[in-house]
Structure formats: structure tokens, C-alpha cells
Amino acid sequence: MDFINAFLPYILADIEKTTPDAIRIADYLPYILAGISVGGQYALISIGYTMVYGILRLINFAHGDIFMVAGFVMIYLSATLPLHISAVFVILITMLLGFVVERVAYKPLRNAPRMSIMISAIGVSYLLQNCAWYFTSGLAKQYPEIPWISESITIGSATTKIVTILTPVLTIILVAALVFLIKYTKIGMAMRAVSKDFETSRLMGIKINTVISITFLIGSFLAAVASLLYFTNYTTVTPVAGAMPGLKAFVAAVFGGIGSIPGAVVGAFIIGICENLIKGAGWTTFSDAFTFALLIIILVAKPTGLFGEKSTDKV
Amino acid sequence: MKIKENSSLKYISILALIGAMFLIIFILEQLLPPTSMLFMVLKKGAIYSLVAVSLNLLCGFTGLFSLGHAGFMLIGAYTYAIFTIPLEARNAVYQYFDGGIINFTLPVPVALLAAGACAAVFAFLIGLPVLRLKSDYLAIATLGFAEIIRAIFQWDKLGPITNGSNVLRKFPSFSSTIFPFAVAGLCIAIIVLLINSSYGRAFKAIRDDEIAAEAMGINLAKHKQLSFTISSFFAGIGGALLAMFQTTVQAAAFKSSMTYEILLIVVIGGMGSVTGSCISSFLFIAASEWWLRFLDDETYIGSFKVPLLRSGFRKVVFSVVIMIIVLFYQRGIMGTKELSMDAIGRFFRKFKKEEDVA
Amino acid sequence: MTENILHVEKLTMQFGGVVAVYNLSLDVNKDEIVALIGPNGAGKTTVFNCITGVYEPTSGRVSFMGKDIISTYLRGKMKKQYSGEIKECKILNPTPDEITKLGIARTFQNIRLFKSMTVFENVLIAKHMRAKQNVFTATFRLNLHEEKRAREECLALLEEQGLLHLKDELASNLPYGFQRRLEISRALATEPKLLLLDEPAAGMNPQESQELADFIVHIKNKYKLSVLMIEHHMDLVMKISDRIYVVDFGKLIAHGTPSEVQKNQRVIDAYLGVADDA
Numbered sequence: 040m041d042f043i044n045a046f047l048p049y050i051l052a053d054i055e056k057t058t059p060d061a062i063r064i065a066d067y068l069p070y071i072l073a074g075i076s077v078g079g080q081y082a083l084i085s086i087g088y089t090m091v092y093g094i095l096r097l098i099n100f101a102h103g104d105i106f107m108v109a110g111f112v113m114i115y116l117s118a119t120l121p122l123h124i125s126a127v128f129v130i131l132i133t134m135l136l137g138f139v140v141e142r143v144a145y146k147p148l149r150n151a152p153r154m155s156i157m158i159s160a161i162g163v164s165y166l167l168q169n170c171a172w173y174f175t176s177g178l179a180k181q182y183p184e185i186p187w188i189s190e191s192i193t194i195g196s197a198t199t200k201i202v203t204i205l206t207p208v209l210t211i212i213l214v215a216a217l218v219f220l221i222k223y224t225k226i227g228m229a230m231r232a233v234s235k236d237f238e239t240s241r242l243m244g245i246k247i248n249t250v251i252s253i254t255f256l257i258g259s260f261l262a263a264v265a266s267l268l269y270f271t272n273y274t275t276v277t278p279v280a281g282a283m284p285g286l287k288a289f290v291a292a293v294f295g296g297i298g299s300i301p302g303a304v305v306g307a308f309i310i311g312i313c314e315n316l317i318k319g320a321g322w323t324t325f326s327d328a329f330t331f332a333l334l335i336i337i338l339v340a341k342p343t344g345l346f347g348e349k350s351t352d353k354v
Numbered sequence: 355m356k357i358k359e360n361s362s363l364k365y366i367s368i369l370a371l372i373g374a375m376f377l378i379i380f381i382l383e384q385l386l387p388p389t390s391m392l393f394m395v396l397k398k399g400a401i402y403s404l405v406a407v408s409l410n411l412l413c414g415f416t417g418l419f420s421l422g423h424a425g426f427m428l429i430g431a432y433t434y435a436i437f438t439i440p441l442e443a444r445n446a447v448y449q450y451f452d453g454g455i456i457n458f459t460l461p462v463p464v465a466l467l468a469a470g471a472c473a474a475v476f477a478f479l480i481g482l483p484v485l486r487l488k489s490d491y492l493a494i495a496t497l498g499f500a501e502i503i504r505a506i507f508q509w510d511k512l513g514p515i516t517n518g519s520n521v522l523r524k525f526p527s528f529s530s531t532i533f534p535f536a537v538a539g540l541c542i543a544i545i546v547l548l549i550n551s552s553y554g555r556a557f558k559a560i561r562d563d564e565i566a567a568e569a570m571g572i573n574l575a576k577h578k579q580l581s582f583t584i585s586s587f588f589a590g591i592g593g594a595l596l597a598m599f600q601t602t603v604q605a606a607a608f609k610s611s612m613t614y615e616i617l618l619i620v621v622i623g624g625m626g627s628v629t630g631s632c633i634s635s636f637l638f639i640a641a642s643e644w645w646l647r648f649l650d651d652e653t654y655i656g657s658f659k660v661p662l663l664r665s666g667f668r669k670v671v672f673s674v675v676i677m678i679i680v681l682f683y684q685r686g687i688m689g690t691k692e693l694s695m696d697a698i699g700r701f702f703r704k705f706k707k708e709e710d711v712a
Numbered sequence: 713m714t715e716n717i718l719h720v721e722k723l724t725m726q727f728g729g730v731v732a733v734y735n736l737s738l739d740v741n742k743d744e745i746v747a748l749i750g751p752n753g754a755g756k757t758t759v760f761n762c763i764t765g766v767y768e769p770t771s772g773r774v775s776f777m778g779k780d781i782i783s784t785y786l787r788g789k790m791k792k793q794y795s796g797e798i799k800e801c802k803i804l805n806p807t808p809d810e811i812t813k814l815g816i817a818r819t820f821q822n823i824r825l826f827k828s829m830t831v832f833e834n835v836l837i838a839k840h841m842r843a844k845q846n847v848f849t850a851t852f853r854l855n856l857h858e859e860k861r862a863r864e865e866c867l868a869l870l871e872e873q874g875l876l877h878l879k880d881e882l883a884s885n886l887p888y889g890f891q892r893r894l895e896i897s898r899a900l901a902t903e904p905k906l907l908l909l910d911e912p913a914a915g916m917n918p919q920e921s922q923e924l925a926d927f928i929v930h931i932k933n934k935y936k937l938s939v940l941m942i943e944h945h946m947d948l949v950m951k952i953s954d955r956i957y958v959v960d961f962g963k964l965i966a967h968g969t970p971s972e973v974q975k976n977q978r979v980i981d982a983y984l985g986v987a988d989d990a
Contacts, residue, residue, distance in 0.1 A: 096490070098490055148684070151684055158617065165614060166673035169669035169672070177665075335502075552862075553847055555837055555840065558826065568766075568809050569818055570902060571838065571902055572840060573841075
């Protein structure tokens with residue numbers, strides 16, 4: 040971090056020399072940093088959406104709520120356990136939750152119409168929110184301060200938390216690992232096969248249920264990591280805290296071309312940065328609306344997203 | 355000839371039933387105190403029936419999966435409220451915007467129609483780009499539009515019209531349960547007529563198989579647009595009724611969770627069943643607002659405290675029940691069937707037969 | 713006798729890098745039964761989909777009863793690839809419902825009935841497009857005579873097709889043979905001048921396909937239709953077709969009367985020889 044700190048003033052000074060709008064860039068720097076950070080968090084969540092959609096063709100509406108539950112679990116665990124141990128447990132419990140949700144709510148509907156599974160996902164989301172409400176009595180809870188990553192740091196003209204810098208770095212490392220997993224391991228190959236053709240891969244002896252479970256485990260793992268980073272930034276958790284980040288992460292996944300992991304990541308960063316720049320411009324009311332406007336524009340112009348593949352329906 | 359007699363008999367019996375229903379409500383209103391939970395459930399149930407049936411027209415009958423219903427209800431609610439707040443109350447309501455810029459009011463029936471029309475116009479415009487999208491994409495695009503509508507109505511630049519993010523209030527509402535029943539009933543009747551018309555058949559054909567429907571000469575774009583616009587028209591009226599019921603309107607309340615709730619009602623009632631949607635609306639509202647209330651209260655039996663019961667438990671139980679229905683009764687209460695005199699007759703005959711056997 | 717009904721000219725359909733149909737031309741004349749045959753995957757159904765507007769052809773022109781209904785010029789990369797072969801013309805790109813309204817009806821290879829609707833409703837759908845009505849008059853029953861006429865016509869059609877006793881049955885509950893027959897009846901209800909049948913005898917035994925052959929000839933004469941059909945049952949094709957087009961790998965390899973095609977060496981190599989062995 041010191042390294043970046045040492046160099047940034049020079050870089051910025053350099054930009055100031057070359058561009059007349061340099062002052063504006065410096066003004067917007069905090070927003071850009073926040074955007075990159077929140078973009079990384081969205082990216083981690085959106086991978087869960089995009090992988091599940093790729094395999095099950097299901098918009099997992101409950102994913103945002105799993106992310107929210109991870110936040111609450113951290114709060115309750117950290118009350119009794121040391122932070123680093125609770126962080127590990129948060130990740131494990133969230134993965135377990137994702138696994139259980141899939142087994143209980145989606146697996147029985149494997150052969151049902153797609154709409155039924157989607158509605159089941161909405162039902163799970165409703166259930167998780169209500170459970171969270173029950174346990175917290177609807178009160179916002181304070182997220183524990185995780186040492187080191189919540190410390191402040193000054194970059195150029197902007198002061199921010201270390202987590203802001205850590206998020207994109209961690210995101211890229213995790214995504215790289217995931218892409219490696221999908222490209223070069225046996226289970227990754229199985230995942231790609233299942234997402235190409237569900238029925239045929241079943242006939243080829245791939246254990247569909249195992250593949251789907253692993254997909255949910257990975258998605259939940261990333262959501263748990265994202266929750267650690269996100270709530271460190273936003274400090275309070277409410278039962279509906281997962282809804283908006285969830286939706287935005289989903290929009291990011293669609294934006295990048297649903298089913299494509301790099302697409303989801305790129306989409307998430309674009310949305311995170313744009314959203315914060317709009318806040319910076321003083322249009323806070325529209326920062327959410329903007330995300331959806333972007334979604335609609337991309338859907339109308341290129342329904343398959345930035346990196347999606349086109350498919351022709353056979354008649 | 356025989357068929358004709360049968361159908362006129364059917365119409366008479368349906369009319370008689372509706373008459374009896376209104377009579378019962380009227381008598382109940384005389385007997386029970388107006389604050390009774392029953393009336394609250396009946397009013398809200400009637401409004402939700404209308405909204406659920408209008409969503410069912412779209413999801414269940416045309417096969418278009420839209421998640422933007424709350425947005426159209428919001429438009430309806432706001433249109434109604436904006437045009438009916440009495441002039442003398444405007445300064446108090448629009449306190450931050452110098453009384454607003456609209457300086458006329460519409461009579462309630464006209465305002466209700468305007469609410470529907472406004473929602474329909476928005477739906478038409480939104481439908482132009484969005485209805486070309488396939489199932490899931492359509493769902494999220496409409497969800498997105500609902501969120502955008504919500505943001506626009508909260509925008510303080512539009513404050514002189516929408517009162518920004520502040521509450522709209524003091525507009526005329528209703529006290530009698532008959533009013534929402536009459537309005538919602540009339541609207542649902544129109545939807546039923548539509549569904550049973552040639553257009554209704556075309557909608558169902560699109561739901562069953564888009565490509566075959568096109569091959570039968572049904573213009574997909576036109577009919578989808580039609581279904582979307584009509585559905586939104588009635589959602590708008592439903593939104594206006596909801597505003598009257600709540601006596602206040604605030605854009606922040608029309609979140610996507612409201613759409614989800616209505617969607618769950620439709621699913622529980624059965625996709626493609628109007629009577630199913632109505633029944634499940636009343637059950638849903640009654641269960642969530644009334645019957646399960648006791649779960650929220652800490653209860654003691656003697657000195658023993660019943661475990662788990664405390665604020666919020668009702669919603670947990672409720673959502674578990676919903677999950678059970680979604681997982682194990684996928685077709686909902688009615689499936690695609692309708693509750694009709696014939697069906698009731700058949701049921702009782704079957705019942706009687708079983709009794710005879712026993 | 714030689715009045716032209718359907719004229720397809722230099723039709724090409726490309727999906728990404730795959731050329732499904734290449735430079736295919738065919739004609740259907742009035743009162744003719746024309747068969748389109750070829751091995752699986754030869755691009756026959758794609759031809760149907762192009763004619764009925766389901767796909768937008770990459771290039772080519774289709775005219776129906778002497779009037780252009782579809783024509784496409786080439787764009788982008790494909791323009792370079794096929795330059796000089798096809799002259800540019802006005803673009804006509806109608807949707808399938810417009811084609812149906814003009815008088816071309818079709819059936820599908822994998823039966824596509826409206827499964828949750830009754831047999832009667834399945835046929836009644838066809839009358840929707842021609843009825844003079846709008847949502848308002850239809851909802852408030854201001855056009856009862858229109859609806860009544862449609863119902864009567866459909867009942868007559870069902871009776872004629874021997875489906876009347878099944879009219880209140882759900883389409884999905886019908887036995888396979890009746891489903892095929894319902895699909896043809898439904899197509900007839902749109903009052904077509906040209907009927908496209910996509911493998912009408914698929915899954916039928918010789919006895920049934922024999923009956924189907926008689927049935928096709930019967931409806932052709934009764935409704936004064938022209939028929940273009942895709943079929944694999946050679947005895948049926950040879951028996952009722954006036955002319956046959958043979959397609960292989962998206963290209964036309966032969967065309968003529970049944971006896972001419974049977975003698976054609978290219979056809980035997982590509983198709984019939986294999987079929988006989990099988």
C-alpha cells in the first residue's frame with residue numbers, strides 16, 4: 040500500500056500536466072476508487088448468479104439474500120469468537136446455506152417448468168429475509184470492524200479504507216483461480232459440459248447434482264467473501280441489505296453476458312464505477328435507476344450482453 | 355336449445371351469487387364494528403385480487419413473465435392521488451413545493467380511469483423495446499423499469515407534481531367495503547370477458563407455443579403489447595385502490611418485493627386461473643394480516659412461555675408455508691381450472707357418491 | 713393448369729459459418745402436390761422456415777401468387793462472399809403471421825399444438841386473424857355474429873375431418889395420429905391456398921401413411937389447395953406427388969416427376985440407394 044501511496048501523487052501530477060481536466064479527475068478520484076471497490080464486490084456476487092444461470096438457466100433471486108445472511112452470521116459469530124476464526128466460519132456456513140438452499144428448494148423442481156424454479160427462488164428470498172427479520176427484530180446491526188482492512192489510507196487526494204484497495208486485488212485473484220478451475224480441472228470441464236447441454240452431459244455420466252452443488256458452493260463462497268468486504272465498507276446490515284447489491288450484481292452478470300465469468304466481472308466493475316460517478320455528480324436518487332437503465336439499453340441493443348453467445352432457436 | 359337454457363341459468367346463478375355476496379357484506383357492515391379485522395382483510399383482499407388477476411392475465415394467460423407490476427401500481431396510485439387531492443389541502447400536502455403545480459381535481463371515477471390509463475400508456479411505451487425479449491430477460495427488464503419508475507417519482511425536480519419522496523395524502527378514500535369490491539369486481543369481470551374472447555384465446559395460444567401461434571396468423575408483437583398494456587391498465591386501477599385503502603401514498607413502498615408478493619399470490623392460486631388468484635389473494639391477506647397474528651405475540655400457557663413466538667415469527671411461518679406450496683403443490687390451488695357452478699356441482703356429486711358407497 | 717402459386721428463387725440461408733440452404737430455387741403450381749425430399753439435415757425444414765418467415769433468409773426471393781412476399785439483399789461479409797451471384801432488390805421481411813394471412817399455412821415436424829387448449833379452441837384460433845374486431849368489441853361481445861360464424865365454420869371443419877367427437881378434449885390428450893390430423897385441420901382453418909406439410913407421415917406405419925396419402929389428395933381437391941411437403945416415406949411421396957425436388961447438403965440435386973427422380977443417378981447415390989438398404 041505504501042508503494043501505491045508513494046507513487047500516486049506523481050502519477051496524478053503527471054495527469055494534471057497533460058490534461059486540462061485534471062482537477063476534475065482529482066475531484067472524482069474518491070468516487071472512482073469507491074466504484075472500483077464496490078465493483079469488485081458486485082463482481083464476486085455476480086459470479087454466483089452467472090454460474091447458476093449458465094447451468095440451471097435460473098435467476099437465483101435468493102443469492103443476494105445469502106449474501107445478506109453471511110453479513111448477519113459474521114455479526115453474531117464475532118460477538119463470541121475472534122474475528123479471523125469467525126470469518127472462516129462465515130464462509131463455511133454461507134457455503135452450507137447455499138448448498139442446502141439448492142438441495143431443498145431447487146433440486147426437487149429439476150424437471151418442472153423454468154418459471155417454477157424462479158418462483159421457488161423468490162420464495163427462498165422471501166423466507167431468508169423474514170428469518171433475518173425474526174432474528175434481528177428488524178433492527179439494523181452494526182458490522183464488526185475488522186482490523187487492518189478497515190484502516191484508513193490516503194491515496195492522492197482521497198482518503199479511503201484499505202478494503203477499497205484490497206477488494207479489486209482480491210477479486211482478480213479469486214476470479215483468476217476460478218477461471219483456472221473451470222478451464223483446467225475435471226470438475227470445471229464437467230461444469231462447462233453441463234452448461235452446454237444438460238441432458239447430454241447426464242447421458243455421458245456426469246453427476247449433474249454434484250456439479251450443481253459445487254456451483255452453488257463456489258457461488259456462496261464468493262458471496263461470503265464479498266459480504267466481508269462489502270459490509271466492512273457499509274458497516275450496517277439489515278434484512279433487506281442483500282436485495283439491492285444482489286440485483287445490481289445480477290444486472291452486472293446480464294450486462295457482461297450471462298453465463299460468462301469475465302463478462303460478469305467486467306460488467307460489475309463498469310456498473311460499480313458508473314454508479315459512484317453518478318453519486319459524485321449529485322444524482323444519488325438515480326444511481327440505482329441508472330443501473331437498470333444501463334441494463335435495459337444493453338438488453339435491447341444486444342440481448343446476449345457484452346460477452347454472451349448468440350443462440351438460434353430450432354423450429 | 356338446451357345449451358342456451360343452461361348458459362342463461364348459469365348467468366342467473368352467477369348474478370345471484372354476486373348479489374348475495376354484496377348483501378352479506380352489507381349486513382356484516384351493519385353488524386360488526388368498522389374496525390373489525392375482517393373488513394380490513396376483505397378490502398385489501400379485493401384490491402389484491404384485482405392486481406393478482408391482472409398479473410395473471412400476463413403471466414398465466416399470455417406467458418409473459420413480468421416483474422414490473424409494482425411499478426404500474428405506483429403510477430396508478432400516484433395518478434389517482436395527484437388528481438384528487440382537494441385544492442384546499444394541497445398547500446399542506448405539497449408543503450415543500452408551494453402547493454404543487456396542478457390546480458384542478460378530477461372526480462373519483464374519472465381519476466380511477468386516469469390511473470389505469472396512465473399506467474397503460476407507460477406500459478405501452480415500455481413494452482415497445484422490452485417485449486421482444488425472451489422470458490427471463492423480459493422479467494429483469496420489467497423489474498428494472500419498475501425501479502426506474504420508482505426513482506423518477508421520487509425525484510425532487512418533479513416535486514411540484516409528485517411531491518418528491520414525501521407522502522401524498524388527504525385524497526378521497528373509501529370507508530365501505532362495498533366500494534373496493536364493486537370496482538375490483540367490475541374490473542375482474544372485464545378481464546374474464548377478455549380472457550374468454552377471441553383475444554383471450556390468442557393470448558393462450560402465445561403462452562402455449564409462440565411459433566405455432568405465429569403460424570396461425572397471430573401477430574406476436576401486437577398481442578403481447580396488448581396483453582401487457584391491458585394488464586398494466588388494471589394494475590394501475592389496483593394501485594389507485596390500494597392508495598385509497600392506505601389513505602397515503604409513497605413511492606418508496608412500491609418495491610420489487612411487492613411484485614414478488616403478488617407473483618406468489620398468482621402462483622399459489624394457480625397460473626391461468628382467475629378464481630384461483632382471487633381465492634389465494636384473500637387467503638394470503640387473511641393469513642398474513644390476521645390469522646397468523648397470534649404468532650407475533652409472546653404467549654404464556656400458565657407460567658410456561660411458548661417458545662419461538664415473538665415479533666416476526668408470523669412472517670417466518672408464512673414464508674415456510676409458501677415454500678411448501680411452491681415445492682409440493684406447483685400447480686397452485688386451482689391449477690388452470692376455474693371454480694364454477696359446474697365444478698362445485700361435480701364436487702358435491704362426487705362427494706355424495708362416496709357417501710353412498712360408504 | 714400451370715398457374716404459378718409459389719416461386720422460390722436462389723434462396724440461401726446461412727447460420728454463422730454453416731450454409732443450411734444454398735441457392736435453392738423451386739416452384740409450386742396450382743393444384744399440384746410437390747414433395748421436397750432429401751436425407752436428414754439436408755436443409756428441408758430450413759426452406760420451410762424461410763418461406764413462412766420464421767427465419768430471415770440470408771439472400772433470395774420468394775413470391776406467392778405472382779407477388780413478391782420475401783426478398784433480401786446481402787449484407788456485410790456475406791455480400792462479399794456471394795457478390796455477383798444475386799442482384800440486389802427491395803427488402804421484404806414479413807413476420808410469420810403476415811405470411812399466414814396471405815394464404816400459406818404450415819404444419820410442424822415435431823407437432824406444435826396448443827397443448828392446454830381443447831381441440832375446438834385449437835382450430836378456432838385460426839379464425840382470429842380474419843375476424844373484423846378489436847379488443848374492445850371482442851371483450852364486450854359486440855361482434856357476436858362474427859364469433860358465431862367462426863364457431864360454425866370450425867365445427868363444420870372438425871366434422872369433416874372426423875374430429876368432432878373429440879372437440880372438447882385437450883389437444884395434448886389426443887392419440888398421436890389424431891394430433892397430426894388436428895394440426896392439418898388447424899392449418900386448413902386459416903383458409904390457405906398453399907399448404908406446407910413438414911413430415912406429415914412421421915411415425916406412421918404403412919397402413920396409416922396410406923390413409924394419409926388419400927387424405928392429402930382429398931383435402932387438396934376439396935379445398936383447391938396446392939401442397940408442398942417434406943416427407944421421408946418414399947411410397948407416399950412417389951404415389952401422390954406431381955413433382956419432386958431433391959435436396960442434399962442444402963443444394964438442389966435433382967427435380968422432376970417421380971419416375972424421373974427415381975431414375976436419376978445422383979439421387980440414387982445421395983439418397984434413395986441408402987434408403988433402400990435401410
